[in-house]
Amino acid sequence: MAEAQLQQFLAKIAQLNAFVALSEADPALRQALRDCSSHHEVVALAAGFGFDIGRRWGDQPARRSPGPADQPNLLEGLPPEPGQERVEVLLQTPGLRLERIHSNAAASPAGFWYQQDESEWVLVLRGSARLQFEDEPEPRDLCVGDSLLIRAGRRHRVVATDPTPGTLWLALFWSASA
Structure with a gap:
């Protein structure tokens, strides 16, 4: 694993740990977590509290200017609107x-x-x-x-x-x- 990927992985772990600590201190948040029925709901709940736990380590942020049209990078590009x-x-x-x-x-x-x-x-x-x-x-x-x-x-x-x-x-x- 390259150093940049290691740092990205450790940053995600720090976000997860901080979110867990907050959920342990806040009974309403803990109940909201209990009510989640999917990974997506947990990620959305965490985002509502300012935590970015959805991006997987190794994922690169999308670049706004892709390469030449005849050589597209399949992993790049801005996502469509939600839904x-x-x-x-x-x-x-x-x-x-x-x-x-x-x-x-x-x-x-x-x-x-x-x-x-x-x-x-x-x-x-x-x-x-x-x-x-x-x-x-x-x-x-x-x-x-x-x-x-x-x-x-x-x-x-x-x-x-x-x-x-x-x-x-x-x-x-x-x-x-x-």
């Missing part, structure tokens, strides 16, 4: 499409299920997400490095993605004829 996602097509051929998806505290609308004509393989590059398949009782938790194959026609929905800086996905779509 939104931004889709960039990186490569497209007949029957095949590669997308970079940047989600920010996004979820599928209540009652909405994707049911695509294409198969999709997704890889989480940064952040985390919860996906629900209609035919499974519990959502699946995905984090950095996790990938998932979604066969054409399989109903699924996004339950949650990370708040700012968001969740970055790489998604490959193909049709049965590809």
